[in-house]
Amino acid sequence: MRFIAAPTDPDSMLATDMVPTKTDHFAFLAGGGELGCLVAGFDWASTSLGPIATWPQSLKTSISLILRSQVPIVTLWGTDGVMIYNDAYAIFAGGRHPHLLGSKVREGWPEVADFNDHVMKACLAGGTLAYRDQELTLNRSGKPEQVWLNLDYSPVLDESGEPAGVIAIVIETTAKVAAERWQKSEHDRQRQMFEQAPGFMSVLSGPDHVFEVTNAAYMQLVGHRNVIGKPVREALPEIAGQGFYELLDQVFTSGEAFVGHSLKAELQRSLDAPKEDRIIDLVYQPMRSPAGETIGIFVQGIDVTDRLIAEQALRQSEVQFRTLAEAMPNHVWTASPDGMLDWFNPRVYEYSGAAPGELDGQGWARIVHPDDTPNAAQRWSDALSTGVFYETEFRLRSEDGTYRWYIARAVPIRDDAGAIVRWIGTNTDIDDQKQAVQALRESERRLKLSQNAAGIAALELDIATGNVFGSEGFWDLWGLSQRDSVHISVLESIVVPEDKDIRSNEETRKQGSAVPNVEYRIRRPDTGALRWLSRHIDFVRDETGKPTKMFGVMQDITDRREAQARQELLTHELEHRIKNILAMVSAIASQTLRNTDIQTASATFNERLRALANAHDILNRTRWTSASIREVVGNTIAAFRTEQISVSGPAIPINPKMALTLALAVNELGTNALKYGALSTPEGRVTIEWSLQKPESGETQLLWLWRESGGPAVTPPTRKGFGRFLIERVLGADFGGAVQLNYHLGGVECILTAPPPQLSNAR
Amino acid sequence: MIDNPATVLVVEDEAFLLFAIADDLRVAGFAVLEASSSDQAIRLLETHPEISLLFTDIDMPGSMDGLKLSVAVQDRWPPVKIIITSGKHQPDRNVLPAGGVFLPKPYSPEKVAATIQQLLQ
Numbered sequence: 001m002r003f004i005a006a007p008t009d010p011d012s013m014l015a016t017d018m019v020p021t022k023t024d025h026f027a028f029l030a031g032g033g034e035l036g037c038l039v040a041g042f043d044w045a046s047t048s049l050g051p052i053a054t055w056p057q058s059l060k061t062s063i064s065l066i067l068r069s070q071v072p073i074v075t076l077w078g079t080d081g082v083m084i085y086n087d088a089y090a091i092f093a094g095g096r097h098p099h100l101l102g103s104k105v106r107e108g109w110p111e112v113a114d115f116n117d118h119v120m121k122a123c124l125a126g127g128t129l130a131y132r133d134q135e136l137t138l139n140r141s142g143k144p145e146q147v148w149l150n151l152d153y154s155p156v157l158d159e160s161g162e163p164a165g166v167i168a169i170v171i172e173t174t175a176k177v178a179a180e181r182w183q184k185s186e187h188d189r190q191r192q193m194f195e196q197a198p199g200f201m202s203v204l205s206g207p208d209h210v211f212e213v214t215n216a217a218y219m220q221l222v223g224h225r226n227v228i229g230k231p232v233r234e235a236l237p238e239i240a241g242q243g244f245y246e247l248l249d250q251v252f253t254s255g256e257a258f259v260g261h262s263l264k265a266e267l268q269r270s271l272d273a274p275k276e277d278r279i280i281d282l283v284y285q286p287m288r289s290p291a292g293e294t295i296g297i298f299v300q301g302i303d304v305t306d307r308l309i310a311e312q313a314l315r316q317s318e319v320q321f322r323t324l325a326e327a328m329p330n331h332v333w334t335a336s337p338d339g340m341l342d343w344f345n346p347r348v349y350e351y352s353g354a355a356p357g358e359l360d361g362q363g364w365a366r367i368v369h370p371d372d373t374p375n376a377a378q379r380w381s382d383a384l385s386t387g388v389f390y391e392t393e394f395r396l397r398s399e400d401g402t403y404r405w406y407i408a409r410a411v412p413i414r415d416d417a418g419a420i421v422r423w424i425g426t427n428t429d430i431d432d433q434k435q436a437v438q439a440l441r442e443s444e445r446r447l448k449l450s451q452n453a454a455g456i457a458a459l460e461l462d463i464a465t466g467n468v469f470g471s472e473g474f475w476d477l478w479g480l481s482q483r484d485s486v487h488i489s490v491l492e493s494i495v496v497p498e499d500k501d502i503r504s505n506e507e508t509r510k511q512g513s514a515v516p517n518v519e520y521r522i523r524r525p526d527t528g529a530l531r532w533l534s535r536h537i538d539f540v541r542d543e544t545g546k547p548t549k550m551f552g553v554m555q556d557i558t559d560r561r562e563a564q565a566r567q568e569l570l571t572h573e574l575e576h577r578i579k580n581i582l583a584m585v586s587a588i589a590s591q592t593l594r595n596t597d598i599q600t601a602s603a604t605f606n607e608r609l610r611a612l613a614n615a616h617d618i619l620n621r622t623r624w625t626s627a628s629i630r631e632v633v634g635n636t637i638a639a640f641r642t643e644q645i646s647v648s649g650p651a652i653p654i655n656p657k658m659a660l661t662l663a664l665a666v667n668e669l670g671t672n673a674l675k676y677g678a679l680s681t682p683e684g685r686v687t688i689e690w691s692l693q694k695p696e697s698g699e700t701q702l703l704w705l706w707r708e709s710g711g712p713a714v715t716p717p718t719r720k721g722f723g724r725f726l727i728e729r730v731l732g733a734d735f736g737g738a739v740q741l742n743y744h745l746g747g748v749e750c751i752l753t754a755p756p757p758q759l760s761n762a763r
Numbered sequence: 764m765i766d767n768p769a770t771v772l773v774v775e776d777e778a779f780l781l782f783a784i785a786d787d788l789r790v791a792g793f794a795v796l797e798a799s800s801s802d803q804a805i806r807l808l809e810t811h812p813e814i815s816l817l818f819t820d821i822d823m824p825g826s827m828d829g830l831k832l833s834v835a836v837q838d839r840w841p842p843v844k845i846i847i848t849s850g851k852h853q854p855d856r857n858v859l860p861a862g863g864v865f866l867p868k869p870y871s872p873e874k875v876a877a878t879i880q881q882l883l884q
Contacts, residue, residue, distance in 0.1 A: 583850060586869030587783035661779065725782065733778035733799070 025053045028060040032067030033087040035101070039063065042102050048078045058158045062167065072172075075156065077165040081105030081120050092170055094140035111139050119153050123166040129153040133173050148177035200303065203287070204232060205296035209248050211235055212296070221278070221303055223269030238268045238275060248297060251284040255294045258284040262304065279305045321424075331396075331427035333364070335410070337420040339384045348427070353399030369395035369403050376408070387412055387420055393434075396427065404431035461488060461550040463509055477533065477556055479524030496521045496530070504537070504550070512539040512547035519557060532558040584660075585609065591722040604671070608722075611636055611667030615660045626759050627659040628652060629704070633688055636666040641679050649690035652702065654735075654757040661726070661734040668723035669706050669750055678711030678747050685710045692756055702737070702754045708747030716743040769883050770794040770811065774804045774819035774832065784818075787872030793879065801827035801835075808840060815842070816879055820868075821849040833860045844882040846875070 029036040045051045049059070059077065063084055066073040072092045074085035083105050090097040096108065105120065106113040115136065122129055131151040137144050150171040155163035194201055200218035202211055208231035214222075227235035233245055242265060251258050260282050266275045282301025286294045325332040325345045332345040340361045349356065352367045359366070365373050372394035383390035390410040395403035410425030457474035461467070466488045475482050478494060488509075495503045499521050504514035519534045537552035592605045614635045618627040628651040637645050654662065666688075670679065678684025690704040708714075717724070724741065727750060732739040737754025771793045775781035778799065785795045796811060798804040802825055808814055817836050821829035833845050837860040845860055850868040859865060864878055 583777070583780050583869040586871070587780055590787065590872060591783060657777075664779075725786065726779070729782045730778045733782070 028064040029067065032064070035085065035087050035090060036067050038098060038101055039067070039084060044102070047082050047102055048080050049082055056159055056164075058156065058164065062156050062165070066167070072170045074168050074170060075165050076105045076116075076120060076168065079120070079124065081116065081166065083108055089170060092172060095142060096140055109138070111144070112136055119168070120166060123153050123155045124163045126155055126163050128155070133177050135177075146174075148173045198302065200299075200301055202227075202299045203296055204248065204299060205287075207249075207252055208233070209245075209252070209297060217303075218299075221267065221280075223267070223273060225270060236267075239265060242266060248284060251286055251297055252294055255286045255288070257286060258282075262308065277305075278303055279308050328426075330429075331406070333410075333425045333427070335423040335425065337384075337412075337422070339380060339423070341425075351398050352396065367397045369397065371395075383410065384423075390423070390425065393430070404429055405434040406430060455556050457554050459550075459552045459554060461509070461552070463547055463550060466506075474554065477554055478522065479526040479529075479531075494522045494525060496523055503535075509547065509550060512541065514550070519561075530558075531556055532561040584612070588612075588722070591725065604722075607639070607667060607671060608664065610639065611663045612660065614638075615663030618663075619656045619659055626653040626655060629654055629662065629690055632659050632662050633666055636663045637670055637688070639667075640670045640674060644679055644682070644684055645686040645688065647688045649688070649704075650692070652690070652692065652757060653759055655759050657734050658757060661731050665727045665731045665750075666706075668726055669748070672723055672748065673708055673711070676712070677714065678708035681711055683710045684708065684712075684747075700756055702735070702752070702756055704752040704754075706748070706750040708749070711747050713745050714743050714748055768792055768794045769815050769879070770796065770813045771816045771818055771879060772796045772798060772804060772807055772811075772814045774798045774801065774817065774823070774829065776800060776820065776823045780820075784870075784872060784875060788818075788876060788879070791872065791876035793876070800825045801829070801832040804832055805835065808836065808843070814840075815883060816844040816846065818846045818848070818875065818879070821847060821854065822851065830854065830858055833863055837861070837863075844879075846878055846882065 026040050029040045032039065040052070044055075049055065062075055066075060066084075066086045069086055070088055072086065072088040074083055074089045076083055081104055083100055083103055085093070085101070093100050100108045105116045109116060119129055129151070130153070131149065133148045134151050135146065135148050138147050139145065150169075150173050152169040153166055156165040156167050158164035194213075195215045197215055198217060200215060200221045202214040202218045204210060205212050210229060210231050211227040212229075214227060219225075222236060225235070232248060233240070236244075239245070244265070247258055247260075260280075263280050263282065265278050265280055267278050268275055280301050280303050282299065285298040285300065287296040287298050289295045322345075328345065329347065331348045331351065333341050333348060334343040335341045341364050342360060344359055344364075348354070348359065352359070354363075354367065357363075365377065368376055376392045376394045379392040380390060391408065393405060393407050396406050397403055406427040407430045408425060408427045410423045412420040413422040413424060415421050455473065455477070457477045458471040459474055460469045462469075467485045468488050468491060469485045470478075472482075478491060480486065480490075492500075492503065492505070502515070502518050502520040508514035514537060516538065517534070517536050519532060522531050522533055523529075524531055533554055534557045535552055535554045537550050539547040540549040540551065542548050588608050589605060592608060593601045615627070615632060618631050618635060629649060630647070630651045632654070633647055633649075637647070670686075673679040673684070673686060678686050685708070687707045687709070688705070689707075690702065692700055693703050694700045720728075728739055728741055731752060732754070735752060735754035735757065737752060740749075740751045740753075742749040742751070771788055773781060773785050773788065773795055775784065775797075776799050781797050781799060785797045788795045794813075796807050796814065798807055800823055801819075804817070804819065808817075817833065819829040819832055823829060827835070829847055829849070833847060836843050836845060845863040846866055847854075847859060847863055848866045848868055848870060853865055853867060864882065866875065866878060
């Protein structure tokens with residue numbers, strides 16, 4: 001501050017320093033605050049006003065007045081508008097103070113020089129000016145600033161009655177204007193919201209409900225008729241009798257709000273338009289004066305007609321869906337987006353016997369077969385999370401506890417925004433198909449199994465190309481590695497040359513004249529084994545009757561052929577045996593009965609038949625293929641004193657003829673030993689031994705030995721009986737060897753030497 | 764007959780039967796040759812022109828059964844008389860060689876001896 005040397009208390013300054021030295025001239029400044037001191041200390045001689053001592057009284061009076069005012073006031077003196085102001089104005093002037101004091105107004109406020117020039121001219125011409133909320137841009141603190149001011153200008157007259165200066169009262173209204181502006185914009189905004197609100201709104205005033213304001217939605221509702229300023233009964237005559245007037249009256253008189261939903265109103269979009277049914281939700285809100293009395297009604301509502309129509313359409317489609325779903329033979333169900341089932345058609349309840357509600361949510365799992373539940377739950381959860389098609393198969397329990405297979409499918413229903421609003425699902429009974437498929441699969445499996453078990457293979461020949469396609473077992477049958485197909489020539493080369501006329505050939509295949517059922521031999525490429533195959537074929541022909549394909553089944557029948565051959569051999573052998581049995585029995589009888597008394601002969605005959613029968617028993621057990629020497633010997637000697645007989649030798653197989661003869665021979669030897677030899681006394685012993693022996697020189701030989709010891713002294717018989725005939729002649733002949741019968745003194749000895757028994761020369 | 768016994772060839776693959784009937788026929792006064800197969804029988808016929816009668820079984824192993832043997836004998840040695848035997852049913856007349864006699868098994872040695880006598884008279 002330039003005048004900082006002055007005392008801070010203006011009163012004491014005036015009283016002590018200034019007033020005593022400049023008595024009369026400065027008296028008007030006493031009590032003039034900070035500015036009073038500043039005015040007193042200013043060098044006014046440098047201005048157009050001249051020194052204070054020269055100031056006219058009117059100037060002094062004016063300054064004295066303003067300095068004491070709390071209102072910001074400035075005086076502008078002379079045509080220059082020299083500025084003198086008070087403390088309040090100093091605050092308003094901001095950074096311009098204090099050098100604004102004594103400056104010319106046009107220079108002091110250069111940014112508003114034009115404005116002030118106009119003020120000066122007008123007021124010095126005797127006029128007054130007043131501005132309310134005058135917007136000016138001032139530069140009070142180094143930067144431009146928008147301010148709003150209430151300005152009052154009036155001239156100050158000098159002693160001669162001429163305007164000498166201007167007194168300006170300056171009140172800043174910036175804050176007030178800002179508040180007002182905000183309020184207005186807020187009001188505008190509300191007004192806009194009101195106007196643009198989707199619901200319809202109007203303000204009705206007075207007991208006659210005169211339209212004061214309506215918004216666009218309301219105008220649309222009433223068909224853009226001009227209703228403003230009209231009472232409702234006049235503005236909307238078509239709603240008479242629908243109760244709205246009465247409701248308004250009631251709200252107005254009672255002061256209580258009315259809230260209505262889905263009210264039906266018949267409206268005309270214009271006066272000459274037909275009446276339309278609209279459904280509206282509305283609120284009649286009474287408006288009260290500050291005194292609390294009802295002065296009007298705020299009407300607010302929504303035309304819900306379209307929404308209701310949409311809802312009704314939805315309900316309708318829902319009803320249609322239900323109707324359809326309930327009529328469907330399938331199970332139909334629906335679920336919420338979170339997967340909770342919430343509706344089932346009657347088929348589900350009929351089938352499951354479940355009570356309504358029992359299957360809701362996740363309760364449906366209760367009728368799913370426990371084995372199928374985890375999979376179904378997993379698929380359902382997957383479908384829910386991905387929002388795509390749901391499909392699974394499971395068994396559902398019916399009321400009687402049995403399960404049937406169902407295929408469950410569901411699709412999501414989405415709204416316009418793509419969000420899932422519902423799942424609709426069906427369960428379709430596929431039990432019969434499932435069973436059929438199962439049965440087919442099983443029958444195919446059985447067929448395959450039985451084919452495999454039976455060694456049956458299938459083939460398909462394309463006659464044009466000669467390509468043979470075989471089943472799994474086909475290749476094994478032919479001794480070939482697994483493959484899809486082979487050329488027929490490969491198979492033809494496997495068939496043995498001797499059977500080439502039995503198998504089909506190119507000619508017979510082309511003509512379809514190949515013999516349908518044949519059996520031929522192949523030489524397996526893998527093992528080289530000779531095998532018998534049976535083959536059955538059938539031809540598929542085109543429309544001209546020309547064979548195009550040859551289908552067939554094949555079987556390795558080697559074992560069967562061998563068995564057949566064996567069977568034929570056996571049958572032949574058996575026939576032969578049986579044929580000769582009677583002849584043998586007859587011969588035995590003839591031999592036995594000769595030269596003896598009938599009683600002895602009868603006993604002997606029975607023993608011989610028994611020996612024969614024993615041998616037959618053995619042969620029957622082996623189906624007349626073979627018997628072993630041990631069996632034959634053991635069985636035959638069982639009739640004698642076995643504790644005195646020792647038997648040792650390997651189980652060498654012999655053919656049926658040998659077996660029968662050996663049995664008869666052992667019987668004869670035993671009988672003789674019992675009557676005359678080692679078995680006639682307890683001390684006697686019989687040793688039966690046999691073995692295959694290979695001498696130093698010569699072939700392997702069968703050596704069979706019967707040796708008696710410890711019995712009575714032996715004398716050779718005088719005549720040849722049946723026994724000797726059989727042993728010496730037949731036994732040797734049947735074994736293809738020779739028999740030696742020795743009558744040693746110590747006991748009979750019988751030695752059979754023969755080639756190793758051959759089973760194949762069965763007879 | 765004792766001084767100049769007729770020679771009979773018995774063909775039978777069953778040794779027991781062969782030897783039994785052969786022994787029986789010897790007892791009955793015939794000279795008997797034994798064969799257990801057709802092949803053996805042919806060899807005996809070739810070396811024993813004294814054979815005047817063939818007594819053969821039908822069912823025998825080998826390339827030639829009793830019927831074929833009979834046909835062959837009739838063809839090569841027409842004077843030889845033929846008796847055929849079998850345990851199976853009697854063969855048709857037309858397969859038997861002309862003049863051949865069939866005896867079913869089992870036969871009694873006496874019946875065989877008598878038939879031979881009859882044929883050789």
